[in-house]
Amino acid sequence: MLKRELRITKKGLIIWTSICLLLFFITYVTYFNMNGNESSKALKEMLAIMPDELLKMFNMDIVDIDTVFGWFKTEGYTFITLFTCLYSAILGSNILLKEESDKTIEFLHSKPITRSNIISAKIWCGLINILIMFTVITIFNIIGMSISNNLEIKLFLLLSLTPLLSALPFFFISMYISTFFKKTSTTNSIGIGFVFVSYFLQIISAISDKVDFIKYTSVFTLSDGRNIIINNSLNYLAILISITVVSISCYGIYRRYNNKELV
Amino acid sequence: MLEIKNLTKFYKDIKGVENLSLHINKGEIFGFIGPNGAGKSTTIKCIMNQINKTSGEIYINKVLNDKNNVELKKIIGYLPDEVHLYNDLTVEQMLNYSNSFYEKDCSKKINYLVEKLNIDTRKKIEELSLGNLKKIGIVLAMMHEPKILILDEATSGLDPLMKETFYELLLEEKNKGTTIFFSSHNLNEIKKICDRVGIIKDAHLVSVETINELSSNNLEIITIVSNDADKIKKELNQELIREEDSKLKFIYKDNINNLIKLLSRYNIEKILIEEPSIEEIFIHYYN
Structure with missing residues (x-):
């Protein structure tokens, strides 16, 4: 069953990963073609006229983006986080509910497997897909940034893998939400909306210290790149919260699905 | 089992x-x-x-x-x-x-x-x-x-x-x-x-x-067209599915030979004997 799940989710994984890699590829080509001091000066002039809040939002107030690694620490990191979280939320919304939405659950449920077996296969498939996506993007970026000769490997790996702390909760929470519905068309919209609302809340929280508390309502706070750039280490509290959210959602998925009316 | x-x-x-x-x-x-x-x-x-x-x-x-x-x-x-x-x-x-x-x-x-x-x-x-x-x-x-x-x-x-x-x-x-x-x-x-x-x-x-019991119920849908429809209706004393001028339609449960004997005394233009649909059985037999 897991083998089949991997096969049918392969196409989506390839498309999402390819789009992500394409953006990084374009960025690398752009940076490699930049004309040293002149381009760097132009970039700094452009950043100087930007509002402080905007710079803070993308960590540009603490990082120079005149190198490709600098860009990775700011916009690149934001892009990876947003992109992988969107993929994870959509995957979580779909992977279990698709059987009911397509009415193939009548076939699957008549086979000698438990409902928990079905959930486990879907979860493993989701986790494998998300990890493959992260691994491919990380390897691609290592190669890309090695060419530019300014890669700090520890910080790079921390930044590359930290988005998992948000992506996994998005996957499990979306999957849990899907157990309340019958059609994937509804849960897809909810999953995408969930990611963007969460991202929006985190952006608002960065605007001013007065609204800083809003960050606690956003899943993206779990993968706060700013903290990693400043401290060059993982936020263990974020890891703990992420594991807790994943565990509670996982428990909820098994409990709800085992009592759900499937047709 | x-x-x-x-x-x-x-x-x-x-x-x-x-x-x-x-x-x-x-x-x-x-x-x-x-x-x-x-x-x-x-x-x-x-x-x-x-x-x-x-x-x-x-x-x-x-x-x-x-x-x-x-x-x-x-x-x-x-x-x-x-x-x-x-x-x-x-x-x-x-x-x-x-x-x-x-x-x-x-x-x-x-x-x-x-x-x-x-x-x-x-x-x-x-x-x-x-x-x-x-x-x-x-x-x-x-x-x-x-x-x-x-x-x-x-x-x-x-x-x-x-x-x-x-x-x-x-x-x-x-x-x-x-x-x-x-x-x-x-x-x-x-x-x-x-x-x-x-x-x-x-x-x-x-x-x-x-299935033997079900078959022995001998349920039939009978449609009769006759000028003597009123007399047949009285003698049959049967609940009708439909009645139009000289046409009678009803579900018959007994031995079909008894019905034929009864009808032989009247002038019959048309007679149709059909197996009832499941809906007709539910409405008129199991009700």
Whole structure:
């Protein structure tokens, strides 16, 4: 069953990963073609006229983006986080509910497997897909940034893998939400909306210290790149919260699905 | 083999089935008949644990049919009313995928059923017509040689020749000792292949009869056109389905010879004797 799940989710994984890699590829080509001091000066002039809040939002107030690694620490990191979280939320919304939405659950449920077996296969498939996506993007970026000769490997790996702390909760929470519905068309919209609302809340929280508390309502706070750039280490509290959210959602998925009316 | 005890299912305030009890013996083909919305599919969905029972228990081989009992699932074959399969697979891949859930090689039985039902295994599932999907559904239900077959409107979508082949397959299974729960709204096919029949109406099991008992009821729909319609009506003293000028239509339960003797005394223009539809039986006989 897991083998089949991997096969049918392969196409989506390839498309999402390819789009992500394409953006990084374009960025690398752009940076490699930049004309040293002149381009760097132009970039700094452009950043100087930007509002402080905007710079803070993308960590540009603490990082120079005149190198490709600098860009990775700011916009690149934001892009990876947003992109992988969107993929994870959509995957979580779909992977279990698709059987009911397509009415193939009548076939699957008549086979000698438990409902928990079905959930486990879907979860493993989701986790494998998300990890493959992260691994491919990380390897691609290592190669890309090695060419530019300014890669700090520890910080790079921390930044590359930290988005998992948000992506996994998005996957499990979306999957849990899907157990309340019958059609994937509804849960897809909810999953995408969930990611963007969460991202929006985190952006608002960065605007001013007065609204800083809003960050606690956003899943993206779990993968706060700013903290990693400043401290060059993982936020263990974020890891703990992420594991807790994943565990509670996982428990909820098994409990709800085992009592759900499937047709 | 299959025992249902006081099964009740409510969808919020709407009754699906209420207090339904049944016992089906090993090697028996049990017909389950009723009009649309009577509760046939709800009963089957409860047997298959796709929906939660409000109350009641279902036993298979005297073991409680719990939704996580994998051992029981191994001996059940299920054919739903509408067959939905994975559109990205070919028929052959679909059958192999289904086989992968069982700990045995089902290829011999698959090949037999594929040949018997004349299935092209190279086609993709998404290319199949409803009838062909139903045929794949039959193979999926029977491929692992289950001890009990749960069939919901099994022949809908099959052409008459394929229906006959399917009846043959069911009789083969019965001869091997397989218990078959056969839901249908077609009285003729129930009479043709079943040993006993349960009649369900408005979420309640109205009656369980052997096919012999059902046939001996001699229910007939009679339509008579005669100038003596008023006199015949008085003498028959029968509740009519329809009355138009000189035309009478009614359900006749007694020996047909008595009716013919009675009618022989009158001038009859036309007489039509038909087998009643299941709806007519429910309305006028089991009411």
